[in-house]
Amino acid sequence: MILKIAFRNIFRQKRRTILTALAMIVGFTLSSIVIGLSDGAYSNVIKMFTGNRIGHIQVHQEGYHDKPSIYKTISNYESIGGTIQGNTDVETWTPRVYAGGLGSVGEKSTAVRIIGVDVAREIKATQFNKKVVQGNALTETASREAVIGQGLAKTLAATLGSKIVIFSQAADGSIANDEYTIVGLAESGDDITDKITCYLHIEDAQELFVLEGRIHEIVVIISNINKVGKITEAIKGSLNDSNLEILPWQVVAKSFYDAMQADKQGDAVARLIIMFIVAIGVLNTVLMSVLERTREYGVLKAVGTKPIQIFWLVICEVVIITIGSICIGALLGILINYLFSIYGLTYAEGLTMGGVEFGTMYAEVNARSLMIPGITVMLSATLVGLFPAIKAARIMPAKAMRTH
Amino acid sequence: MEQNQNTDVIVTESVTKVYDADGIPVNALNGIDLTIQSGEFTAIVGPSGSGKTTFLNIISGLDAPTEGKVWLSGKVLSEMGGNELSDFRRDNIGFIFQAYNLIPVLTVEENVEYIMLLAGVPKSERHDRVVAMLESVGLKDVEDRLPTQLSGGQQQRVAIARAMVSEPTIILADEPTANLDSKTGSDLLEMMSRLNTETGMTFIFSTHDPMVMESAKRLITLRDGQIDTDETK
Numbered sequence: 095m096i097l098k099i100a101f102r103n104i105f106r107q108k109r110r111t112i113l114t115a116l117a118m119i120v121g122f123t124l125s126s127i128v129i130g131l132s133d134g135a136y137s138n139v140i141k142m143f144t145g146n147r148i149g150h151i152q153v154h155q156e157g158y159h160d161k162p163s164i165y166k167t168i169s170n171y172e173s174i175g176g177t178i179q180g181n182t183d184v185e186t187w188t189p190r191v192y193a194g195g196l197g198s199v200g201e202k203s204t205a206v207r208i209i210g211v212d213v214a215r216e217i218k219a220t221q222f223n224k225k226v227v228q229g230n231a232l233t234e235t236a237s238r239e240a241v242i243g244q245g246l247a248k249t250l251a252a253t254l255g256s257k258i259v260i261f262s263q264a265a266d267g268s269i270a271n272d273e274y275t276i277v278g279l280a281e282s283g284d285d286i287t288d289k290i291t292c293y294l295h296i297e298d299a300q301e302l303f304v305l306e307g308r309i310h311e312i313v314v315i316i317s318n319i320n321k322v323g324k325i326t327e328a329i330k331g332s333l334n335d336s337n338l339e340i341l342p343w344q345v346v347a348k349s350f351y352d353a354m355q356a357d358k359q360g361d362a363v364a365r366l367i368i369m370f371i372v373a374i375g376v377l378n379t380v381l382m383s384v385l386e387r388t389r390e391y392g393v394l395k396a397v398g399t400k401p402i403q404i405f406w407l408v409i410c411e412v413v414i415i416t417i418g419s420i421c422i423g424a425l426l427g428i429l430i431n432y433l434f435s436i437y438g439l440t441y442a443e444g445l446t447m448g449g450v451e452f453g454t455m456y457a458e459v460n461a462r463s464l465m466i467p468g469i470t471v472m473l474s475a476t477l478v479g480l481f482p483a484i485k486a487a488r489i490m491p492a493k494a495m496r497t498h
Numbered sequence: 499m500e501q502n503q504n505t506d507v508i509v510t511e512s513v514t515k516v517y518d519a520d521g522i523p524v525n526a527l528n529g530i531d532l533t534i535q536s537g538e539f540t541a542i543v544g545p546s547g548s549g550k551t552t553f554l555n556i557i558s559g560l561d562a563p564t565e566g567k568v569w570l571s572g573k574v575l576s577e578m579g580g581n582e583l584s585d586f587r588r589d590n591i592g593f594i595f596q597a598y599n600l601i602p603v604l605t606v607e608e609n610v611e612y613i614m615l616l617a618g619v620p621k622s623e624r625h626d627r628v629v630a631m632l633e634s635v636g637l638k639d640v641e642d643r644l645p646t647q648l649s650g651g652q653q654q655r656v657a658i659a660r661a662m663v664s665e666p667t668i669i670l671a672d673e674p675t676a677n678l679d680s681k682t683g684s685d686l687l688e689m690m691s692r693l694n695t696e697t698g699m700t701f702i703f704s705t706h707d708p709m710v711m712e713s714a715k716r717l718i719t720l721r722d723g724q725i726d727t728d729e730t731k
Binding site: 095098102103106390394398403488491 | 552555558560561562580581584585587588589593595599600601602603604608612613615616617660
């Protein structure tokens with residue numbers, strides 16, 4: 095009967111119910127969109143940052159990540175790559191050689207970071223060819239070609255067809271010195287990277303630095319980034335080599351990951367503010383509703399309704415409105431997030447997140463964008479409903495029935 | 499205080515009630531000592547502000563006295579907690595209010611059924627008792643209507659049915675005929691008098707209505723929160 099009275103009270107006070115529900119629906123939907131957009135943005139940023147650059151998992155010689163050195167190499171990388179590929183969650187892998195040096199074009203020189211790539215594998219793993227915005231990607235066989243970042247090309251006043259001379263120190267202690275033809279200019283999405291990077295064919299890089307078939311890094315691409323921890327552990331188990339370090343992207347790009355976590359905390363604050371507004375709206379309407387019905391609660395109590403039953407009556411009304419509002423809010427949240435996932439939200443000026451710049455933010459329709467607002471709206475509505483519920487339960491019948 | 503628990507349903511001892519009216523103490527009741535026995539048909543009369551409604555509220559536990567004690571069916575009301583008092587009212591007292599005070603979202607049938615539902619009476623028994631009670635108050639045909647769809651007289655009949663359906667020991671009626679025309683008031687009074695005779699329930703009215711005073715077997719007059727006269731016919 096208490097539930098029946100609660101239901102009927104909700105429909106009796108339609109305007110108040112609509113106002114209360116609106117506060118909840120708007121709060122839920124806004125919160126859902128904030129989560130959907132931020133999750134979508136994080137997913138895109140992570141996808142761009144990992145899929146196009148650092149990969150999802152990296153394999154190095156032990157200690158390379160903390161203190162990179164040209165001497166910390168992996169020699170049997172084909173065999174290691176084969177073992178990694180044996181994991182069904184692994185899509186592909188690609189080897190890389192890294193070294194620092196001096197790059198010169200004509201009379202201009204600057205510090206460069208040389209990355210030796212297996213062209214065919216790199217294209218498959220990180221869509222290397224799509225980074226080349228002018229000219230061509232490297233050919234699949236070593237041909238003394240180079241692709242340099244656009245920023246580096248600007249610094250060195252280099253154009254397609256220019257010759258770049260690399261000076262460095264080889265792994266055997268000798269002077270590394272050779273000349274390559276610039277066949278393409280690359281844009282990775284990160285200006286700093288583009289100002290210093292020079293891509294060579296992996297065999298050219300191995301020859302330049304006298305690495306004799308050795309590499310510095312294996313980049314692994316997996317099918318589901320959310321399972322990166324589990325897959326990292328699985329690869330560690332299958333390689334079982336203490337001389338190797340196998341690291342997930344969160345460790346490889348710790349500062350990027352930390353920056354994203356800080357961004358997420360910012361979102362939590364935004365959600366908290368939204369929920370605070372919802373709570374105030376709900377408190378106001380529920381409290382008004384209780385005050386308006388003081389006489390009715392007095393009558394209910396007079397005829398034998400227990401204080402606890404009156405408490406539950408008020409809570410039931412709040413919970414029923416909340417459930418209805420959550421259902422409507424969920425539908426709206428899914429619809430809006432779905433539209434944003436297709437059309438995106440374009441910024442007039444690019445937005446930077448975790449050091450990655452992007453102009454359009456795409457939302458994600460996921461369980462989190464429904465669960466978190468759902469739980470928060472339910473908790474905040476029930477919590478603010480407690481005060482009016484206790485007030486109603488403690489009403490003195492004679493005094494309550496004197497009110498109009 | 500000595501009590502005859504077989505016949506004394508209400509006993510008050512030095513009951514005082516002081517209200518705070520914007521910082522000014524107002525004495526609504528000034529040391530009322532009264533005993534009401536089972537089966538009485540008693541009217542409490544007096545001018546406005548004499549303390550009639552306050553007295554009814556206090557003897558039913560709807561309000562607490564500032565001083566003094568109230569025994570209802572042998573139990574001291576001030577010694578009961580909130581839930582116990584609610585249960586006690588539900589099982590022992592039926593209320594009839596001047597403003598009817600029906601639950602607006604429940605139908606006639608549901609309003610009458612409500613108290614039995616709180617008391618855990620089985621569904622089939624509830625239904626039988628509601629049907630019988632609505633028939634006895636002449637509302638058999640309006641059981642599915644909401645209170646707002648009834649006339650004042652019909653609403654008061656529902657209130658009487660609600661008060662009586664759970665067969666309480668005492669019926670407290672606060673100005674039950676005040677909002678009714680004389681014909682309806684007379685019919686309801688006759689009905690309550692009949693129920694008092696047939697069931698032996700105790701009826702206590704607060705009233706200004708000469709018709710109610712005429713019907714009452716005991717007439718208690720309050721003046722300035724004190725018993726002025728107490729006559730048994």
